[in-house]
Amino acid sequence: MLPIALPSTLVDEITDFLVSMPTQEQIIAFKPSDRLNERLQSLLERAGEGELSDSEKKELDEFLQMSHMLKILKGKLRLNMGDTRVSPF
Numbered sequence: 001m002l003p004i005a006l007p008s009t010l011v012d013e014i015t016d017f018l019v020s021m022p023t024q025e026q027i028i029a030f031k032p033s034d035r036l037n038e039r040l041q042s043l044l045e046r047a048g049e050g051e052l053s054d055s056e057k058k059e060l061d062e063f064l065q066m067s068h069m070l071k072i073l074k075g076k077l078r079l080n081m082g083d084t085r086v087s088p089f
Contacts, residue, residue, distance in 0.1 A: 009059075010036055010066045024077045030070070036063075 010032055017030055032040075043060040046052050052060065 010063050014066060014070070024081060028074050028077055030074075039063075 013032055013036060014030075018027075022030070031037075040060075040063055043052065043056060043063070046056070047060060
């Protein structure tokens with residue numbers, strides 16, 4: 001049996017989570033791991049100081065794109081569930 005690797009990116013965490021067939025409520029409650037949040041904070045701090053390598057810039061861009069997609073998904077789910085207080089965008 002192969003060992004199960006820990007998700008290394010937000011894309012990995014999201015796809016692993018979605019494969020588990022979560023409910024709408026679980027999707028709305030989904031948050032990235034503390035490890036990834038710490039990585040994001042580090043990247044944002046270093047980006048503000050102009051210290052990111054090209055690969056780190058790509059990683060930060062991917063993280064921000066996936067975070068935006070999650071916000072849209074959660075907003076649309078809330079609307080689908082009848083919560084009209086939340087805009088999908």
